[in-house]
Amino acid sequence: MDSKLDADVIVVGGGPTGLMLAGELRLGGASVIVAEALEQPTGQSRALGFTTRALESFDQRGLVPRFGGLETSAMGHFGGVPFDYTVLEDANFGARGIPQSQTEAVLEQWAGELGADIRRGLEFLALEQDEDGVTVTVATPAGEQRRLRGLFLVGADGSHSPVRKAAGIDFPGTSGSQLMYLADVAGSGVRLRPLGERLPDGLVQVFPMPDGVARIILSAYDTTLAGHSETPGFDEVAAIWQRVTGEDISGGEALWVSSFTDATRQAARYRQGRVLLAGDAAHIHLPAGGQGMSTGVQDAVNLGWKLAATVRGTAPEDLLDTYHGERHPVGARLLSNTRAQGMALFGGEESQALRDLYAELLGVEEVRRHLAGAVSHLDIRYDPGAGAHRLAGRRLPPRPLATEGGPVRTPELLHPALGVLLDLRDTPALRAVAAGWKDRVTSVTGTPASPEDFGGAAALLVRPDGYIAWAGDDPDTLTESLHRWFGSPHPA
Secondary structure, eight states: OOOOOSEEEEEEOOSHHHHHHHHHHHHTTOOEEEEESOSSOOOOOSOOEEOHHHHHHHHHTTOGGGGOSOOBOSEEEETTEEEEGGGSTTOOSOEESOOHHHHHHHHHHHHHHTTOEEEESOEEEEEEEETTEEEEEEEOTTSOEEEEEEEEEEEOOOTTOHHHHHTTOOOOEEOOOOEEEEEEEESOOOOOEEEEEEETTEEEEEEEOGGGEEEEEEEETTOOOTTOOSSOOHHHHHHHHHHHHSOOOTTSEEEEEEEEEOOEEEOSOSEETTEEEOGGGTEEOOOGGGOHHHHHHHHHHHHHHHHHHHHHTOSOTTTTHHHHHHHHHHHHHHHHHHHHHHHHHHOOGGGHHHHHHHHHHTTSHHHHHHHHHHHHTTTOOOOOOTTOOTTTTSBOOOOEEEETTEEEEGGGGGTTOOEEEEESSOOHHHHHHHGGGTTTEEEEEEEESSTTGGGGOSEEEEOTTSBEEEEESOHHHHHHHHHHHHOSOOOO
């Protein structure tokens, strides 16, 4: 096997997940080729925003200003029952009205600026992996076959993922039972229904989009899945819309029409040797609460620094295995909450009792807080191990700090995608320990705006993905955590 590498990592798929991963890998010092089958972006936008935690992930890399004026929504829903997500600190129903095409454009420009090699018009055909790397066969638009060699391959190539199939990774779950239509329509004059409207014959939602375009989502209770197409005609959608709502939208101009089901599946494993999966290639589900693309972005942020450290040779032996260990449970919980929502959203009269129960439960503040945390993804906690501090495994919240260099926000500390020792009580002994990892971990001494911020911890060790690896004041346990997540210290 030819051992010459074209890049450290080959990423198949140039959607939000693959592009976010490419940027993360470059920040971590790994070279990357993104192989995308489409010669040009489609301009289509299945997703229309992202969750609170995905927004925080973009903030951690300094990307938020690139989106222009982002607006978040306090009001969201669970299973169609509306409630205020700001009942939970830092939470909201996410950034809304951001077309996926805009997100992809922002991420493609960012990854390109960092040196990612983004190659369009390359269709994945096959893979061969051995103990030293992975060889990928792709086809060009002219039908020529080319081979790309990397140390690792990541499939970020969507729900049908040829990479997943080629790697022999099972994709168990349930087939769809409900069909939903999407269309971006200009000039329809349709009434907005951002939280959805339940009617006797179906469920409809209407979201505003730029330039007077409306995104409509439609599900008729009696729609069959037999022989359905992912790209139905607008005349079909307009006819069903009129039957369900009594409104005629046929005079509008459809910019894009698609369909999806509530199929729910998750890859049995996110890693098979030197092949890994992220985004829709790893999990598919009903897009309730705009969680799909956001989960893929967070997959990329979790995987990127670990994979980059692995190819650089600085990672501890089992670091890459923690990608599956951490993200697979998150994906499983995501599938559970979206299925629970779908049962209430799509059911007819037979599901009214479930909707009534959701409405009753959402009258309890603790339930609202719990569900806001689940759908916003703010309540993710990676397993920190026995005896860990209560903050370990949780995200670093965005908070202001007073430092010697002036005021900063905690997300700014993560812009370089390095680990951070956040010294909150000016403890030289802790900073001395972290100095052994100064090539991978920066030390910052800061004073919180409130003594209640960060749970009163003396110091925090924060991973590049913004999750807290350690909290406390003991140099010995800090040393253990640095070894656990960042490998051996730099030679003196």
